[in-house]
Amino acid sequence: MRRIKERIYTIPINEAFDQDVECPLCICEDKLENDALEYAVGPAMMEPDFRIETNKNGFCKNHFARLYALKQEKLPLALVIDTHLNEQIKEIETIFNKHRSELKALSSKGVLEAIPDRIKGKSNSAAKAAAKLIDKLRELKNSCSVCNKMNNNMDKLIENTLYLYDKEPEFKKKFQNTKGFCLKHVEDMIDKSGKALSPEKQAQFLIDLFDLEIKELKRINEDIHHFTLMFDYRNAESDWKNSRDAVPRSIEKICGSSNLK
Numbered sequence: 001m002r003r004i005k006e007r008i009y010t011i012p013i014n015e016a017f018d019q020d021v022e023c024p025l026c027i028c029e030d031k032l033e034n035d036a037l038e039y040a041v042g043p044a045m046m047e048p049d050f051r052i053e054t055n056k057n058g059f060c061k062n063h064f065a066r067l068y069a070l071k072q073e074k075l076p077l078a079l080v081i082d083t084h085l086n087e088q089i090k091e092i093e094t095i096f097n098k099h100r101s102e103l104k105a106l107s108s109k110g111v112l113e114a115i116p117d118r119i120k121g122k123s124n125s126a127a128k129a130a131a132k133l134i135d136k137l138r139e140l141k142n143s144c145s146v147c148n149k150m151n152n153n154m155d156k157l158i159e160n161t162l163y164l165y166d167k168e169p170e171f172k173k174k175f176q177n178t179k180g181f182c183l184k185h186v187e188d189m190i191d192k193s194g195k196a197l198s199p200e201k202q203a204q205f206l207i208d209l210f211d212l213e214i215k216e217l218k219r220i221n222e223d224i225h226h227f228t229l230m231f232d233y234r235n236a237e238s239d240w241k242n243s244r245d246a247v248p249r250s251i252e253k254i255c256g257s258s259n260l261k
Contacts, residue, residue, distance in 0.1 A: 009153075009156055009157045009160040010160050010163075010164055012028055012031060012157075013028060013157065013160060013161055013164060014164075014171065014174075016028050017171070017174045017175065017178060018174070020179070021179065022179050022180070022181075022182065022216075022220070022249055022252055022253050023179075023180070023181045023182040023185055023252065023253070023256070023257070024178055024181070025157075025158070025161065025181055025182070025185040025188075025189075026181075026182055026185065026252065026256055026257035027257075028154070028157050029150070029154055029157075029185075029256070029257060030257050032150050032153045032154055032157070033146070033150050036146045036149045036150045036153075037063065037066055037067060037070055037146055038070070039149070040054070040059075040063075040067060040080070040145060040146055040149075041067055041070065041071060041076040041077050041080065042076070045076055045079065045080075050145070051080075051083065053145050053148070054080050054083075054084055054145045055083050055084050055086075055087045056087065056143070057143035057144060057145045057148065058084045058088070058140065058143060058144065058145065059144045059145060059146055059147075060141075060142075060143075060144035060146070060147055063144055063146040063147065066146075067146075088140060091136065092133070092136060092137075095132050095133055095136055096129070096133065098132075099125060099128065099129035099132070102125035102128075102129070103125055103126060103129055105125070106124060106125045106126055154188075155192075158185075158188050158189060158192050159192055159196055161189065162189065162192060162193060162196040162197060162205070163196065165205065166196070166197055166201060172208075175208070175212075176208060176212060178212070179216050179219075180212050180213045180215070180216030180217065180253075181213065182252060182253055182254065182255065182256040182257070183253070183254055183255070183256075184255065184256040185256065186209065186213055189205075189209065190206070190209075193205050193206070216253075217253070220246070220249060220250055220253050221250075223241075223242055223243045223246035223249070223250070224243070224246040224247065224250045226240075226241055226242075226243040226246070227240075227243040227244070227246040227247065230243065247260075248260035
């Protein structure tokens with residue numbers, strides 16, 4: 001049953017690979033991200049497990065901004081923020097209170113009183129408290145419920161892309177006839193190919209992937225180079241060819257989907 005459910009991912013994969021784009025996997029990732037955002041302030045509001053996760057992880061800066069812009073009605077997002085903040089305040093306060101008395105004692109010491117501890121190389125209580133608080137705040141900054149859901153689904157989608165490449169000759173032809181992939185998704189496919197494919201098939205996959213990718217990277221490099229040449233006054237009447245949108249296409253080829261216009 002699990003494999004049948006996972007194979008549902010083959011439908012959007014095939015649809016994305018039918019499109020004339022710089023990276024079909026970015027099309028899939030954008031769809032997964034939009035679905036995760038809609039879910040976070042939609043059906044997830046009634047699911048205790050997901051609310052537990054959002055209370056703990058919150059959202060990254062990018063996804064907080066995307067969620068804010070997603071709907072005119074702000075109440076669902078406000079409810080998520082309310083319970084998330086409530087939990088995080090408790091955790092931060094607990095960490096701080098564990099060090100409060102030591103901080104108070106240290107703050108009341110004069111410079112001369114503190115010298116013996118420094119000579120002995122003892123870690124001061126302010127440094128210990130600061131380290132614990134920084135750990136907590138960094139953990140919170142780097143956690144995101146939307147990223148977690150999207151990345152988990154993207155992992156399955158990459159695995160299914162490799163499955164189709166291995167098992168479906170028609171899809172393999174689609175794969176080889178794309179414009180290649182962004183470097184982010186090239187890395188993802190390489191990373192998962194060792195588990196998804198036998199060593200012999202992985203070797204062939206790497207040949208197919210990089211014969212394609214290097215060719216397409218050279219193509220887009222030619223486009224961006226031609227774009228730069230068009231700003232030379234001597235080329236004022238020259239043909240732009242396929243370079244007018246070379247800057248956003250080049251950025252997305254390097255970094256992945258960036259929603260650039």
